[in-house]
Structures are given as structure tokens and as C-alpha cells.
Amino acid sequence: MLDAHGGAVLATLRRLCGNHHDADDLFQETAVRVWRTFESRPWLRSPRAWLITIAYRTFLDDRKRVRHSGSASQVEVVDYRAESPTGGLEHAETCNELNQQIDKLAPDIRQVITLHYMGGLTIRQTAAAMETSVAITKNRLHAALKQLRSALK
Numbered sequence: 001m002l003d004a005h006g007g008a009v010l011a012t013l014r015r016l017c018g019n020h021h022d023a024d025d026l027f028q029e030t031a032v033r034v035w036r037t038f039e040s041r042p043w044l045r046s047p048r049a050w051l052i053t054i055a056y057r058t059f060l061d062d063r064k065r066v067r068h069s070g071s072a073s074q075v076e077v078v079d080y081r082a083e084s085p086t087g088g089l090e091h092a093e094t095c096n097e098l099n100q101q102i103d104k105l106a107p108d109i110r111q112v113i114t115l116h117y118m119g120g121l122t123i124r125q126t127a128a129a130m131e132t133s134v135a136i137t138k139n140r141l142h143a144a145l146k147q148l149r150s151a152l153k
Contacts, residue, residue, distance in 0.1 A: 005048040009055045012119040016059045016111065026062055030055040052119040053129040056111075101151045105144055112140040 009030060013023040033054050102110060108130075115126045116137075127137040 005051050008048060008118075008120060009051050012052055012114060013055050013059060015114045015118050016056070022062075026055065026058050029062070030058045033058060046125065048119075049121050049125040049129075052115065052121055053125070056115060056119075056129045097152065098148070101148050104151075105147060109140050109144045109147075112137060113144045116141060 006027075010023060010027050013026050013030070014020060017023040017026060030051070034051065037054075102113060105113065111130065112126060115121050115129055116123065119126075121129060123137055123141070124134055126141075127134045130137065132140075
């Protein structure tokens with residue numbers, strides 16, 4: 001299961017943690033948790049959502065232990081479809097600016113964006129992972145998108 005969805009789990013952890021080293025450590029911890037609970041897991045409609053939820057809770061547990069804050073890591077984007085060198089540069093600049101604006105969001109709002117868009121979780125799955133209601137999750141997502149649209153004008 002981690003073979004199929006490990007990339008998404010690691011990318012989500014990198015965004016949440018703010019650096020590759022911590023994300024790699026938490027990925028290993030997530031793998032251990034998955035291994036320990038694998039036989040007792042419920043029937044899974046979405047194995048990816050289950051794995052990302054475990055990864056998110058591993059992240060939260062780590063933050064409770066460490067109590068340190070940091071900005072989210074940057075997502076490396078390479079556009080191989082760029083028709084010209086300047087098109088690729090413009091795309092990279094836009095992604096860099098978007099990453100900077102995401103880093104400025106409040107942690108709970110940034111986590112919703114990360115789980116929903118990077119993790120690929122539905123609104124309902126994101127709410128379940130964050131242990132909030134669907135309405136609160138939708139409000140946070142709306143607030144995040146509004147802030148990002150305003151900042152990127």
C-alpha cells in the first residue's frame with residue numbers, strides 16, 4: 001500500500017514539516033504505524049486517505065512532542081511541457097510565489113490546503129483527518145483560497 005501511495009504521503013509530510021529531514025523521519029514513523037495496525041485496519045474505501053490520515057496524525061504527535069514551528073517546505077515543480085525556456089521560468093516563479101503565500105497562512109488553514117490539494121483527500125476525508133466538521137473544513141479551505149487569490153493578484 002505504501003508502494004502505491006508513498007509518494008503522496010511523503011509530499012504531504014514535506015509540506016507539513018517544513019524540511020525533508022523531519023518529513024523522512026515521520027514517513028518512517030508512519031510506515032511503522034501502518035505496519036502495526038495493518039491487520040486490524042478496517043475495510044478501506046480509500047487506502048490513500050487512510051495513509052495520509054495516519055501521516056497527518058504522526059505529524060501532529062511529533063509537533064506535540066517537539067513544540068517547534070517552521071515554515072512549510074517548498075514543493076519542487078518542474079514543467080517539462082513548457083514550450084519555451086521563459087515559459088518554464090514563469091511557471092517556476094508562479095509556483096515559488098504560491099509556496100511563499102502558502103507558508104504565510106495560519107497553520108490550521110495551511111494544513112487544510114496541504115491535506116486537500118497535496119494529499120488528495122476529499123473535504124470529508126480532510127475533516128476526518130483533522131478531527132473537525134466538514135463545515136469548519138470548508139470554511140478554512142474557503143479562507144485559504146480567498147487569502148491566496150488576494151495575495152497573488
